Amino acid sequence: MFFDLFPAGIFGLGHQGGGDRDKKENEKQGTFHYFLLTHGSGSLFDEISVVDATALLASMRPGSFLKVPDQSLRVDFVPDVIIMSRRIFQSLVVILTALPVIGLRAATPVFEKDIRPILKAQCFQCHGEAGETKGGLDVRLRRFIAKGGESGTAIVPGAPAKSHLLELVKAGKMPKGKARLSDAQIATLEAWIAGGAPTVRTEPETLGPEHAFTDEERAWWSLQPVKKPAVPALTGLENPVDAFLAKAMREKHLDFSPEADPVTLLRRLTFDLTGLPPTPEEVDTFLNETKRDAGAAYVAAVDRLLGTPAYGERWGRHWLDVAGYADSDGFTERDLERKEAYRYRDYVIASLNADKPYDEFVREQLAGDEIAAREGLNANSPTAAERERYATLLKATGFLRMAPDGTGVQNDVAARNACVSDTLKIVGTSLYGLTVGCAQCHDHRYDPITQADYYRLRAVFEPGFDTKNWRAPGSRLVSLQTKEQKAEADRIEEEAKKIDAVRLEKQEAFITEVLDKELAKAEEADRGALRAAYREVAAKRTPEQTALLKKYPRVNQLSAGSLYLYDTTYQTKHADELKKLTAEATEVRATKPLGDFVQAFTEVPKAPNAIPATFVFHRGDPEQPQEAVRPSDLTVLAGWRAVEIPENDTTLSSSGRRLAFAERLTDGKHPLLARVLVNRVWMHHFGIGLVASAGDFGALG
Structure with a gap:
């Protein structure tokens, strides 16, 4: 693998x-x-x-x-x-x-390599991005800068002293707000203008999506094959x-x-693999074995340490930190407990101790539920091994449930969007090693990631997050109960109901006994009507029946909970018997095989054309959706590998997007x-x- x-x-x-x-x-x-x-x-x-x-x-x-x-x-x-x-x-x-590659800087800065990154980070937001051109100035191309805006020409190539843009930058009037160019950036800008404001290549006539990145940005080392x-x-x-x-x-x-020396070597190895120091006995054993064969002694120590549970516990912590593992939802002050989160933690530890290949490890966490569906697995699969694999695959998707999530308390659009965006940040830093979250509101200021790229990545996960049909944390649990367990639970419930029936029968007999005594105290003419009024469901009583019960409040207030008020011997004669029957039914119900529950990431089974659409949010505001986007990997990679993700796998009950994405990510050719x-x-x-x-x-x- x-x-x-x-x-x-x-x-x-x-x-x-x-x-x-x-x-x-x-x-x-x-x-x-x-x-x-x-x-x-x-x-x-x-x-x-x-x-x-x-x-x-x-x-x-x-x-x-x-x-x-x-x-x-x-x-x-x-x-x-x-x-x-x-x-x-x-x-x-x-x-x-x-x-x-660390090479020698050219004598004169060039626009694409030296100037555009500065302007993109500090100036694009007001001068060129998303159609915004304050003062009529667009700084996305050299010729746009030379043309200038409402204040006239922005730069005069070869003449920094006559360049209005440089004047404003030096005076601290651009960019607006607290942000300022550093002295080094200003010096680079001045040197570029003084050198004639050169470009590496001819600039395009118009700027389209294909011009989102320069060749220099595409050439970033971590994005290469x-x-x-x-x-x-x-x-x-x-x-x-x-x-x-x-x-x-x-x-x-x-x-x-x-x-x-051998002791230092063993100490390093033991701390690295388990986080614990070697014991004196382990040191003595290692020293004795090293005297006979140092290489074999080292291999034996490695095998022993890798065979301990502490190995997975130590290295599992590293990944759990990356995944943002937490036993509570965070986000709000209530910080609700995630009672089933530990199952994901245990999955990570078990995977490391089982020597699970990393490609499989990643695929399971991104799309374990879709892998299970493709393999035809479910809680009722015929063999124990298949059922165990189904449970493992669902537990793995807990990776996508680790972000802070306040929707269990504050289930509004902002909280939902925050949960999705935090999940994408985790995916980005853990698997891409990139801060994709910085492109949520605008194109990434430093890396070749457009805002549309961010939402294309979001589209991969949107079917499971569907903010319009949001599932709060408590409704995301998946039951692992088998049909055999359900049948046994139903049988036990019937047994408990029989005990309930005996208790209710005895309780009703006690109520009837007290009722008869109370009716005997009423006027003879009212007794029949009073009995009927008491037995009638409260919501269906006539005004006459309601008035009659008010006339006799002791009858009106008679209930199972108030029997002790009518009969001083009730507690000793009847209450203990009823409590015993209640406890017996509870004990029987406690034997039900309920099965485990998993905090999983799944999609609601899709209806035709029901997969939620993903839109680019203007400035990251979920209340301002703009154009729709399709799922894909980062488009900067499109020059040498496929980036589009199929929108709908018709062979699955889910969209299949996450599985397709996971397979692309682990195909052995992804650069990140x-x-x-x-x-x-x-x-x-x-x-x-x-x-x-x-x-x-x-x-x-």
Whole structure:
């Protein structure tokens, strides 16, 4: 499987299945633990240490060993990995070193690369975006700027002192409000004007959707296809991973740190995999085994730690943090409890301990219910294994129920929209590594994500969120009760009802006994009518009957709850007997096999043409829907892969959108998912990711 990436769980999952022992040991010895053995055990070397990830990242900055393209570690990921090996681990590591190429800045800034990003972040909102051109000025193209607006020409190429735009920016009059361009940005703008305000290419005659991004924006490193790297041809290395590090290090006359001592190595390994220190007994065992065969001792320690429940509990926490796991809804002060949320938590832990491949792990969380439907699974599937898989798939979709949700208390349009938008933020940062939520109200200021892209992604999940037919938290639970359990529950209910009938019969006899005594106290002429009035349903009594009962309030107030007021011996003669029967019925009902309930993300079974439409909201306001959009992946990827998501899978009772999206995301060719997941695993082993901002692989990351 594509995401069956990590050997024996070293990088986030459990044991690999199959394969002989020697092959398994060789694979493990060539992976993560090799880094622990060879990097950073003692003093850090001058410019790079794998264990000290901060130093590693520092070494990747300009002026250090990551300098220019032909000298950098900028390589890409191998997309066709299936089983973890040294070659594959090398690929996993180097994918995350695919950092932007650090080249030399051109002497003169150019519009597309240097100026447009500044204007997009600070000026587009008032001058060009969504048809807004305050003062008649549009800054989306160089020629628009040169043309100017109501105040005349905005810039004079080659003459910064005569450029009105630069004058306003320097004076702090643009942008409006508190935002200001930095001194560096102003200097860049001035240098661009002084250099003649050049562009890299001829500008389009008109701006359409196809011009939403520049070539420079499309070329952002994390949005490029993953590729197989060429391993530097170096000798004297035990692992291909080291070749990428050693190439640059040798140019600096540097070498790797000495191997860590066995105790330090075991301590690192145990903390990384379980979050706990090794026990003295474990240390002694490891030291003794290391004396006989260090490699075999390490493999045995890895196997032992991966076999403990603490492994999944430790690494499950990392993913649960990303998913925003919470045992309550948040959003409002009442903070309602999510009584079934723990099932998603347990699913995550169990998945890691079961060595579930990451592609399967992601697909289940995005579309477990649709996978179950495709496989024909339900609570009444014939085998226990099928029923268990059905339950697991539903539990997985709890990922999409983790966002703060105030609709259990404040079920209005704003609260519903906030729940959807927070879910998209979680999806964006956890799986894309991009802040897609920043495009909810306008095009993303720094990354190539349009506002329409945001709502196209929302359309993938809209059928399950349908804000017009919203399901509050309490109505989203899915019962796992089987038909056999239901039949048994019905049988038990009939048994309990028989006990109820006996109790009611006895209670009615007691009421009749008291009623007869009270009627005997009434005037003889009223007794028959009074009995009839009492026995009549209150809502159907005639005015005469109501008046008669008011005349005799003791009859009017007679009920099962007031019997003790009429008979001082009632408590000892009858009440205890009735309470015993009530308790007996309750005990019988308690034996019903109700089945579990799951807090799942599902869609209401669709009627023809009933899938809710998704609209772009003007400035993110759900009360101002504009044009409708169809579901798709990020359109910036459209140049080299399909991005549209089918709107309706006619083979399913749901839309099928989430399943289609999940399959695209995990097809082995998506540029973001592998990079993001591997980076998170690296981060949790070394303290900081090769991309330090694990949730933002964009320009601000």
